[in-house]
Amino acid sequence: MDEFLDHARAATEEMRSVFPETPLLRNDHLSQLHGADIWLKREDLSPVRSYKLRGAFNAMRKRPDVETFVAASAGNHAQGVAYMCRQFDKRGVIFMPVTTPQQKIQKTRMFGGENVEIRLIGDYFDECLKAAQGYCAEIGGHFLSPFDDQDVIEGQATVAVEIERQLGRVPDHLVIPVGGGGLGSGLLSYFGTDTQYTFVEPQGGACLRAALEAGKPVPLAAVDNFADGAAVAQIGSKTFEVLKGVGVANTLTINEDRLCTSMLEMLNVEGVVLEPAGALSVDALKDLGQAIRGKTVVCITSGGNFDFERLPEVKERALRYSGVKKYFILRLPQRPGALKDFLNFLGPEDDIARFEYLKKSARNFGSVLIGIETADPKNFDALFGKLDAHGYAYRDITDDEVLAQFVI
Numbered sequence: 001m002d003e004f005l006d007h008a009r010a011a012t013e014e015m016r017s018v019f020p021e022t023p024l025l026r027n028d029h030l031s032q033l034h035g036a037d038i039w040l041k042r043e044d045l046s047p048v049r050s051y052k053l054r055g056a057f058n059a060m061r062k063r064p065d066v067e068t069f070v071a072a073s074a075g076n077h078a079q080g081v082a083y084m085c086r087q088f089d090k091r092g093v094i095f096m097p098v099t100t101p102q103q104k105i106q107k108t109r110m111f112g113g114e115n116v117e118i119r120l121i122g123d124y125f126d127e128c129l130k131a132a133q134g135y136c137a138e139i140g141g142h143f144l145s146p147f148d149d150q151d152v153i154e155g156q157a158t159v160a161v162e163i164e165r166q167l168g169r170v171p172d173h174l175v176i177p178v179g180g181g182g183l184g185s186g187l188l189s190y191f192g193t194d195t196q197y198t199f200v201e202p203q204g205g206a207c208l209r210a211a212l213e214a215g216k217p218v219p220l221a222a223v224d225n226f227a228d229g230a231a232v233a234q235i236g237s238k239t240f241e242v243l244k245g246v247g248v249a250n251t252l253t254i255n256e257d258r259l260c261t262s263m264l265e266m267l268n269v270e271g272v273v274l275e276p277a278g279a280l281s282v283d284a285l286k287d288l289g290q291a292i293r294g295k296t297v298v299c300i301t302s303g304g305n306f307d308f309e310r311l312p313e314v315k316e317r318a319l320r321y322s323g324v325k326k327y328f329i330l331r332l333p334q335r336p337g338a339l340k341d342f343l344n345f346l347g348p349e350d351d352i353a354r355f356e357y358l359k360k361s362a363r364n365f366g367s368v369l370i371g372i373e374t375a376d377p378k379n380f381d382a383l384f385g386k387l388d389a390h391g392y393a394y395r396d397i398t399d400d401e402v403l404a405q406f407v408i
Contacts, residue, residue, distance in 0.1 A: 004189050008157040011058045015158060018057060018087050019047050022159075024166040024298070029269055034285050037296040039171070041163055044278050044304030048111060050229070051159055051302055052080030052146070055182055058155030059144055060088050067091060068141035072132035074100045074125060075228055076303050077146035082112030092116040093141070095132035099123050103307045126233075147182030148236030156186035163298055170194045172295035175288075177201075177280040177302045178208045178251075179230035181239025187300075189242055196291075199243070199251045200284040202276070205231035206253045211240050213248065226256045229277030229303050252284050257321035259283050260314045263306075278303040320398055323377030325353065327404060330368045331393040334359060345386040349375040369407055 012021075023042050030038040043051040056077075060069065071081040072095045085092035092112055096105060098120045109118060121131040136143040145152060164170060173196045176184045184199050201208055204224020211217045211234075219234045235243070259276055262283035266272040274282070281299035285292070319325035332338050346352075354371030374380065387394055397403045 004154065004157070007154050008161050008186075008190055011054075011061075011155055012158040012161040014061060015054065015057055018084075019053070021162045021166070022046050022051075024163060027270070030282065030285060030299075034288070034292060034297075036285075036292045036294060038285070039167065039296070039298045040272075040282070041159060041298055041300045043159065044272070044274060044301050048076065048079040048083050048107075049304040050076035050080065050275075050278075051156060051183060051300075052076040053083050054080075054158050055147070055149070055152030055155035056080040056084040056144060057087075058158075059149060059151040060084050060090060062151050063142060066142045068093060068139060069144050070132055070136035070139075070141045071095070071144045071146070072125070072129040073146055074128070075104055076305055078104070078108045079111050079305070081144055082108045082116045085115040086111065086113050090115060093119065093132075093135065095119050095121050095128045095135070097122055097125055097128045101307060103309075104305070107305070145236070147180030147232075148238045149182075150238060152182050153186045153189065153239065153242070156183045157190045158186075159183065159300065160187045160190035164191075167296070167298070171298040172196060173198065173288075173292050173297040175200060175281040175284050175297060175299040177230050177277055177300060178235075179205070179232045179277065180236045181208060181243055182236070183300065183302065184208075185239040185242035188246070196295075197246060197250055198284055198288060199246060200280040201251065201253050202227035202230050202259065202280065203253045203255050205233075206251075207232050207235045208240075208243060209248060209251050209253060211235045212244070212246070212251065215244075216240070224256060227259060227276035227280065229275055229305070230280060231277075252287055254280055254283050255321070257317040258286075260318035261321060262286075263314055264318050272301070273304050273306050274301055275303045275306045278306075319373065323380070324375065325371065325373045326380055326396060326398045327354070327369070327371045327407070328394050328396045328398070330370055330387075331365050332357070332368045334364060334366050342392075345383060345390075346372075347374070347379050347382060349379055350383065 022045050025040050027038050027040050068091045070093050074097050078094045081092055122128045175198045178184045178199045178201045207220055217235045217237055217240050223231050223233050225231045259279055262279045263274055266274055278301045351373045353373045356369040360366050
């Protein structure tokens with residue numbers, strides 16, 4: 001353990017020649033909201049807007065003789081590797097799925113410059129990973145894992161070194177987002193039992209919880225890629241060796257729609273741009289309650305690589321989760337004045353956000369797709385009560401995932 005601490009501290013010192021430490025900032029809004037002393041470790045403010053460059057830095061500095069580093073990533077790891085290839089003047093070949101957003105491809109190319117070659121392979125990450133590993137073996141390069149590498153784990157532990165120095169002590173409680181486990185295992189290896197931990201995963205990518213329940217790393221049957229920075233199908237074997245004793249009680253899974261409410265809150269109230277995975281630790285505070293009251297809590301905001309083209313989706317998901325926006329299909333009589341009758345059922349705070357209707361010939365009724373936003377979820381009780389009282393047939397499709405994705 002002492003050797004790991006020494007290595008993490010040495011890596012932290014050497015990093016300062018490449019990039020400054022990220023700030024640890026007390027957040028008054030969250031502190032008042034949760035009755036605790038809440039600090040944010042702002043990894044979203046690193047040069048690549050995530051903590052991933054730390055592991056890449058540490059792995060590369062320990063391998064000065066390697067000529068080519070190979071990586072597979074659709075996001076933050078790719079950018080971290082690219083940035084460090086340019087810093088160390090190494091060749092990097094980064095495999096990314098064909099479906100990777102152009103914004104991420106362009107940023108990876110920008111950080112790596114002429115040192116990096118990007119290859120787009122496959123529609124899904126598994127195909128991309130297989131191609132990267134095959135190519136790496138073919139050329140005799142070094143495959144740089146995003147998390148399942150001891151040097152990467154040690155590099156991510158530099159976050160803990162900075163927290164301890166900036167805070168002046170070990171925090172009472174750490175809230176850590178988990179994808180493949182590199183960050184979590186690094187922090188746990190550094191702080192040991194000196195603090196309390198909460199490890200947070202997106203509901204659609206809870207690979208740590210699955211591994212803890214099974215007693216070993218197991219693949220998830222399906223992964224929701226919305227929180228792509230933490231949506232991993234299987235926890236790493238090396239990272240799980242460190243995390244296997246944390247206990248399911250110290251993990252949380254966060255609904256992706258609820259996560260959107262925290263992203264919007266941080267943007268609107270604090271002016272802080274967080275990607276979905278970066279907001280996990282902040283959102284988790286809602287579930288910790290008395291466990292953190294009066295405590296000094298550090299949340300790792302792990303990344304801020306957010307494409308603002310996704311903002312309408314984030315807002316949509318947040319409104320639906322909060323219960324102030326609903327979609328339903330209404331069976332409406334095909335007669336003059338029928339729409340006006342329906343509009344009279346709406347309250348003063350109800351606003352039509354979507355309306356689709358095409359009159360059908362030779363039919364007495366037609367189906368209408370309606371989206372309504374309101375100020376209070378209780379307003380829907382009043383609206384549906386009026387529809388029921390007047391014999392209207394309707395179906396709420398807000399939570400029908402398949403149908404909602406098709407029509408919304």
